Amino acid sequence: MKRQEQKRSDLDEQLKEYIAEWRKQRAKEEDELKRLKEKQAKRKITRADEEKRLAQKKKEEEERRQREIEEKKQRDIEEKRRRLEESEKKRQAMMQAMKDQSKKGPNFTITKKDLAGNLSSAQLERNKTKEQLEEEKKISLSFRIKPLEIEGLSIDKLRVKAHELWEAIVKLETEKYDLEERQKRQDYDLKELKERQKQQLRHKALKKGLDPEALTGKYPPKIQVASKYERRVDTRSYDDKKKLFEGGLTDLIKETTEKQWSEQKQQFLGRQKAKLPKWFGERPGKKAGDPESPEGEEDVKAAADDDLEEPQLEADEDEEVEEEEVEEEEEEEEEEEEEEEEEEEEEEEEEEE
Incomplete structure (x- = not known):
């Protein structure tokens, strides 16, 4: 019994501590919630003031923009009125000039400047919208139709x-x-x-x-691009024929000439070059200190023969070298065959023993 009472008293104390701790935590949470609500209320008031200020600012900007639009429209109307007045004055002056020149004959001269100006004005008239045309018509009518002042x-x-x-x-x-x-x-x-x-x-x-x-x-x-009397069917395309008749024939002739020249040049450069005999007598372009040229036809022929025989000597030397190499190879093969025969004989003797 005492143990149970002791346990119960311990549990009661723990519960009291837990309850006290919970109440403290609850009080803190309530204080925090109250503070957040106050902060939220202040924020709502601030936001409302800010929205009111922004709405006022937006309203002022809208009014200013409307005033600017109205002023711009008024300026445009005044500008159009001024231009129409000027055009009306020019028209009146032109009509007066036409009346003065009505006795003269017709003028068939058309200047390019006037034609370009008429085209540009016509294009501008086509690009205008229906509202712009209506507005110009109203302005023109207001300028031409003056109000009647008959009262009194x-x-x-x-x-x-x-x-x-x-x-x-x-x-x-x-x-x-x-x-x-x-x-x-x-x-x-x-x-x-x-x-x-x-x-x-x-x-x-x-x-x-x-x-x-x-x-x-x-x-x-x-x-x-071709003669109408031509009977042969042309296999070239229209572009090729057009290029020929627009001046491409000259380019084709030039290209063919350059090709022939390059082929002849390559043929000339690829020819066999033989050494020429030495010049006898005083050779042209001789400088001081150069060896003397051979004199007489015999020296020239001998020199020419020497020049022509040099390649033959070189060819003979090459043939001798090749023959020596072939002989050496044959000797080596014979030696190898003899060695193989000796080895076979030794093997047979060993087998007999």
Whole structure:
């Protein structure tokens, strides 16, 4: 019983210690959790302030960007208005000049500079979007159509205003008629110029021996790479024939000539070279201290014979050396055969014993 009570008391003390330790740990965890919650709340407040500040900054940037866009649009509108005003002034000046020159004959001269300028402007017009064209149309109409200010006008002033508008309509109709007549005249001039160009191209084709309508089509004529009277079937490709007729024949002749020259050169360098006889008399290019040249034809012939006989002597010496080597080999073979016979005889004697 005492032992059981002792064990129970020990267990109670251990449990109390464990409970106390657990309570301390729980208190620490609660304090840590409370601190983290406070930190999280502070962070939420800070984040909200930061988001509010960023939203305000973004709003200000958006407003500034919108202002810049509006200012840019306004500047573009003003620039277009200014350009349209300048073009309108130029058009008016051109119309006045055309009226002044209407008594003169048609001008068939077309400068390349004006043609390039017209092409570039036409390309720019094609590249514009529908919105840009609508905007330009509105700007042009706002410049040409002026607003009517008839509020507070009397009957006499209204009559004067109506008369001014009637005169403006008559002026515009007159300009329209003049432009239509000018277009008809320019179309006629262009047709006449095209007909002249066709005539020139026909004459040019006839000079080259082509069909009269060969150069008047949309595409240029094909390159003639062979005669139409040729009966033999050509096995060369179109590219080869085209190269020949574009100047490749000269290159082919040059290549063939160089090949023949190289072959003849190699043949010349590969010939047999014989020693020439020595020069008799005072040889050209002789320097002081050089040995004297042999005099007379006999010396020359002897020298020539010596030069010609030297290779024969060398050949004879080579043949003698080869014969000596063959004889030595035969002697060695005979000695070996004799030694083998002696060995066989000795073996037979040993077997008999």
